[in-house]
Amino acid sequence: MPSDTEVATTSANLLEPRTESKPAGVTLSLAPINATVSLRDQAYARLRQAISEADIYRSREEIRLDEKDLTEALGVSRTPIREAMTLLEQEGFLRTVPRRGIYIVRKTKHEIVEMINMWAALESMAARLATLRATDAEIASLRHMFDHFQNATPAEHIEEYSEANIAFHQAIVQLSKSQIIFDTIKNIFVHVRAIRKMTISQSDRAARSIEDHMKIIEALEARDTELVERLVRQHSLDLAAFVEANCDFLD
Template identity: 80%
Template sequence: MSSEHTEAVATREAASLKLALQPINATLSLRDQAYAMLRQAIADADIYQTREEIRLDERVLSETLGVSRTPVREAMTLLEQEGFLRMVPRRGIYIVRKSKREIVEMIQMWAALESMAARLATTNATDAEIAKLRHMFDNFRDSTPAEHIAEYSDANIAFHQAIVELSKSQLILDTIKNIFVHVRAIRRMTISQSDRASRSIVDHLRIIEALEKRDTELAERLVRQHSLDLAAYVEKHCDFLD
């Protein structure tokens, strides 16, 4: 079988996923901009929406970004090194999706890092910074999260990211950023299942109260358990990841 035929078959079998991209600014490093935009687009995409492999087209990406293939290729090499892409000779470039076991382990790691971030936030964050967490859920005071699940999903993800940022620990931020892409995708997918959204907002408000009271031990414990509950849910219900 020729390599052209193999690639054609792989292209037909691969899932189609349109990444949210736009032309980049040629006055800055093309590789770095392409890397940042591709990484963000992968983070924003629903990479677990299908069991099929998600193949990227280098030519389409370069045309969409408005640059030659060289910076796109260099950016994808960096993303491959970070574990976001997988390059298969004579077949193409694929977005890496984790197995259920890998996702569970990522969430467990997230639980450890975010809970430490919450602990640090009780001493490092200002009252005004913590107050902003409560305002993230103002839009859901008069309705249930399930009635606005897409908006609540975004607020949910922003909430967890904000806790990490409130730690003001650059090392935690740097360590957690690659895990975030996959944990974010799973949070987005599972938030609408089994009334998880309603239970989630209750957990969030308890976490905010602990932070407001500067209760270090309670804030750390609540944040850790919140993520471990997600890990247990994925372990029990998310067989589509295998």
């Protein structure tokens, strides 16, 4: 099965997922695949990445995928598309509704909160391991993720900060150098990423987020195992509490 990084860097086609009433602004970015590698695996990687980057919680409308549109966007027959979608359904990203089609799975608020709680446990352990396994240079690289925001508030560049925020949390997991944690967390990440992106602009969360990140980086630099584990866990638990209190649109 392909890694999360086996995705196209440019988009030759834009697929607008079909819905019963198409939500504005929800698109999957896809590019034709290369027949020299398994078509199913490439289709799986492209679709999984596109789903992870889509704003699947922007609208209450369900996002339906159309096989014909997918085959045209990816430039392959329906067989590898169907095989890829079967894998994605097994992983919980898609669901088939008889006589209606295949839809991207949207989690309920309760499910999202539970996923964030799980993320808090896994990422905090990853941070703990990072103090023991990451090099000084690797930890120092975390600071550079926020260089762009030193002379401007995150709220002034909310889209860019949102991506930096997400990359920061991915980096902490990677610095743990634990394949088990990475493999366990990667499917949770798709939904947590979408919620982080939606909530970062609300209630001054961006400013508070960067403050938390700086404290986490300082604890990593100090190799303070107990402190960094506590800070990272609380950072995600705060997000869970915010979702619980403010994200009724998920139900």
